[in-house]
Amino acid sequence: MANEADAQKTLVDARGSSCPGPITDLAMAYRRAKKGDVIELWGTDPGMPPDVKAWAEKTHNEVVSIETQADKIVAVVRILNR
Amino acid sequence: MERVLIVGAGAGGTMLANALDPRRFEVTVIGASADHLFQPGLLYVAFRGASARRLARPERQLLRRSVRFVQEAVTRIDLNRHSLTTAAQQQFDYDTVVIATGVVTDRAQIPGLAAWGERIGDYHSTVAEAQKLWRALAAFRGGTIALGQSTPLIKCPPSPIEGILLTDALLRRRGRRAQSKLVFLTPYPRAYPAEAMNAILEPVLRARGIEIRTVFDVDQVDAASGAIRSLEGDTLACDLPILIPPFAGAAITYEPAGVVDNDRLLKTDKTTLRVQGVEHAFALGDATNLPTSKAGVGAHLEAKVIARQLNGEAAAFSGRTHCPVDLADGRGTFVIGSYAAAVVPCRPTRMRHWMKMAMARIYWISLRGWLEPMFDWYFARTAPEKLAGGATARP
Structure with missing residues (x-):
């Protein structure tokens, strides 16, 4: 099991991606992540917030926050299941 | 004359070479293969047993006569010194380089996938692999077929849905559908990642009796039984695991090394298509990390954007x-x-x-x-x- 001190924060910029969309970038980052890591996902696709929530629920990871800003949507996900 | 070197002889590289004015540019295309493959045709080789005879043509015949074609594998590109090296130790210098190498499938990234690929092939690699998959489907007498992408990022995002629908049609034609269970796997929360098209495609899958397993991110395949395990900890038993392999960018060493990401994709400006952080270098098609689908249409439109910029015109790729x-x-x-x-x-x-x-x-x-x-x-x-x-x- 990974030590909390080794946990990394990764920024994933998926702005402009509509197909296949930001969820692809999140899932790719998840493959490379380890328990305790935090992934910050940036996107512009309006479908991103419900997708991130649905994905986190099914993969048993935690959505720390989802915020819609003027120029982008920012989701922060903590990896609990890896 | 400005020397333009195009690395890769797929759709994008070939279109760009033919679009440049031979009075202004000395164009060289370097491709690893003498033949050019129409990649979307692999789908019908694998699921309909279509002939592969018309899927490939000699690259030389597809290029204007003024374009020089060199059949060599490129091993190293020094973007600082404007020079590249091939496997045969030939060196080429350029004024502008365009990297259009595409990607190659890489089964080794998923444990167990190499063993299954060896047995049943796939429809994203080569004609021989697609023919192998057709033989595996033709020999299938009933049981469970699971089909899906083994990683979230693949070429041609609609191809998993096309694959499962064509499998369903094949089994119906053969009178084997009643004895078969079809399972569609996807790492996404729905059958097709883009919501607007999922609303159209998911009901089609359901109407044909295809089971959909969402948020199923393939971790490994059991080399003996074919059972697929997900990163989320689920296991799916099946007789025929038809998984689209992961891919990686071409095996080229770059100088500076930081121009490629973890998957060896070129870090590319999404509108100008310039390779980030270096001068006189562009990238197009599957070889890039652009946030858009890896498909022929992208390579086509990107080739046009690069041709216009080389002509001194303003042009931007729209994604x-x-x-x-x-x-x-x-x-x-x-x-x-x-x-x-x-x-x-x-x-x-x-x-x-x-x-x-x-x-x-x-x-x-x-x-x-x-x-x-x-x-x-x-x-x-x-x-x-x-x-x-x-x-x-x-x-």
């Missing part, structure tokens, strides 16, 4: 996608979107299926650039910005 989807019932549709416009709903019709089939025939002359006025007209008419707002696309 446009226009990916055909075969519903295996005589109808087809397209996934249409761009950086600025979300994917629009596009109703399946017979006309759209015919258009996908027609592309296979006009592909070879489209590489020469002779059909550009038709493509310009068509892409303008089907722009996602125009189609958004409730209207569905017309052909």
